[in-house]
Amino acid sequence: MAAATKKIREKLSPSYWMRFIFDPMHSLPALLLLFIAELAVSIFVIWKIKYTEIDWVAYMQEVEGVVNGTYDYMELKGDTGPLVYPAGFVYIFMGLYYVTQHGSNIRLAQYIFAALYLINICVVFQIYRQTRKVPPYVFFFMCCASYRIHSIYILRLFNDPVAMLFLYLSILCFINDRWSIGCLLFSLGVSVKMNLLLFAPALLFLLMITQGTLGTILHLTICALPQLLLALPFLLVNPKGYMVRSFDLGRQFFYKWTVNWRLLPEDIFLNRSFQIGLLACHLTALLLFCFFKWKKLYPGVKLSLWMKPLNFKNLHPIQILLPLFTANFIGMCFSRSLHYQFYVWYFHSLHLLLWCTTLPVVVRVLILGLLELSWNTYPSTMESSGILHLCHGVLLLALWFSPYFSMEKITLAKGCKDKGCKEDHTGAKKMK
Numbered sequence: 142m143a144a145a146t147k148k149i150r151e152k153l154s155p156s157y158w159m160r161f162i163f164d165p166m167h168s169l170p171a172l173l174l175l176f177i178a179e180l181a182v183s184i185f186v187i188w189k190i191k192y193t194e195i196d197w198v199a200y201m202q203e204v205e206g207v208v209n210g211t212y213d214y215m216e217l218k219g220d221t222g223p224l225v226y227p228a229g230f231v232y233i234f235m236g237l238y239y240v241t242q243h244g245s246n247i248r249l250a251q252y253i254f255a256a257l258y259l260i261n262i263c264v265v266f267q268i269y270r271q272t273r274k275v276p277p278y279v280f281f282f283m284c285c286a287s288y289r290i291h292s293i294y295i296l297r298l299f300n301d302p303v304a305m306l307f308l309y310l311s312i313l314c315f316i317n318d319r320w321s322i323g324c325l326l327f328s329l330g331v332s333v334k335m336n337l338l339l340f341a342p343a344l345l346f347l348l349m350i351t352q353g354t355l356g357t358i359l360h361l362t363i364c365a366l367p368q369l370l371l372a373l374p375f376l377l378v379n380p381k382g383y384m385v386r387s388f389d390l391g392r393q394f395f396y397k398w399t400v401n402w403r404l405l406p407e408d409i410f411l412n413r414s415f416q417i418g419l420l421a422c423h424l425t426a427l428l429l430f431c432f433f434k435w436k437k438l439y440p441g442v443k444l445s446l447w448m449k450p451l452n453f454k455n456l457h458p459i460q461i462l463l464p465l466f467t468a469n470f471i472g473m474c475f476s477r478s479l480h481y482q483f484y485v486w487y488f489h490s491l492h493l494l495l496w497c498t499t500l501p502v503v504v505r506v507l508i509l510g511l512l513e514l515s516w517n518t519y520p521s522t523m524e525s526s527g528i529l530h531l532c533h534g535v536l537l538l539a540l541w542f543s544p545y546f547s548m549e550k551i552t553l554a555k556g557c558k559d560k561g562c563k564e565d566h567t568g569a570k571k572m573k
Contacts, residue, residue: 171277183255201244215382228371229332258294304334339472343464353450394478403526423475498539
């Protein structure tokens with residue numbers, strides 16, 4: 142009787158319920174509630190907020206050309222210009238073309254993208270749960286506090302969310318030591334949109350660490366084969382045209398759509414020297430993080446062209462996620478242009494990156510809010526672009542000084558997982 146009374150009192154105490162808000166080890170109830178809320182929000186958005194046509198019709202026109210027998214990428218185009226996405230995009234959106242009555246059934250397409258969003262959220266939730274790093278209340282900001290993300294998925298029907306789903310599925314495989322399947326999924330994502338290549342430097346780094354040189358070659362082959370097989374019908378007709386169109390790294394962007402460089406005049410924005418300078422900064426930042434930060438996650442590792450697979454069968458998810466997410470984030474920081482739909486490229490990784498820094502919680506939440514403000518300002522202004530760069534700069538600097546780029550911190554996280562300790566919302570460790 143006394144034991145039962147004690148158990149009831151424990152469950153009635155504020156501390157018992159507070160752990161479902163602040164303790165990463167008890168995030169599942171919050172995630173379930175948020176998923177239900179997201180389902181309701183998605184249906185509400187479809188029924189109550191007007192759909193805005195941007196690229197969907199052009200997507201349908203581009204794949205319709207393939208349906209009609211055109212396999213020369215130089216001949217495939219829509220209202221917004223030529224087809225500039227790899228072959229995986231063509232096959233996936235060809236399927237949507239048929240399912241939605243040649244693209245005319247917009248409402249059905251919205252439901253499909255709502256389902257895509259919900260699946261993506263579930264995958265992201267599972268990745269975060271395995272890190273045991275982010276407190277449950279943070280997922281509210283991920284789900285319910287982003288108008289732009291819901292718009293990208295449900296009101297705009299962009300192809301970016303399709304690519305990102307493959308990316309997060311591949312990451313889920315990586316943290317569960319399924320590197321071959323993960324590389325296959327990553328390659329499928331790249332075949333939809335090549336922005337996933339921003340993760341490629343970190344993936345190469347992780348493959349060398351976990352698989353060694355020979356294993357890396359094998360997994361890179363797994364990445365390459367889907368690209369070749371999917372593109373084969375187009376390569377047989379016009380190989381140069383396919384490569385030029387689908388992987389055009391030098392393509393110019395329109396100044397009117399830029400989110401990040403509105404604070405510069407258009408002539409500087411379009412200047413090749415400026416763009417080369419951004420690329421140089423991008424590569425420099427990647428190299429600095431690779432040799433001075435990522436490497437610290439794996440004590441005793443010596444980077445070289447010839448490496449043997451090391452015994453890292455039980456990598457903590459943070460050891461995989463930090464290199465991948467920071468590589469992508471660095472690419473976003475130094476991008477020569479960010480369009481509104483590109484927000485989805487890093488949105489779901491921001492929360493982990495922020496909670497792997499020593500920034501005060503109020504500053505982390507403030508950064509999330511300011512980023513949302515910047516991405517929701519249309520058209521972009523000098524102020525919104527400036528705020529975006531300020532947030533990027535603060536987060537990048539905080540990541541550089543993050544204690545999580547050390548095996549000591551990772552070991553502590555593993556110890557928490559094994560011994561049952563938890564990390565409160567201020568970042569302090571304590572035992573149950």
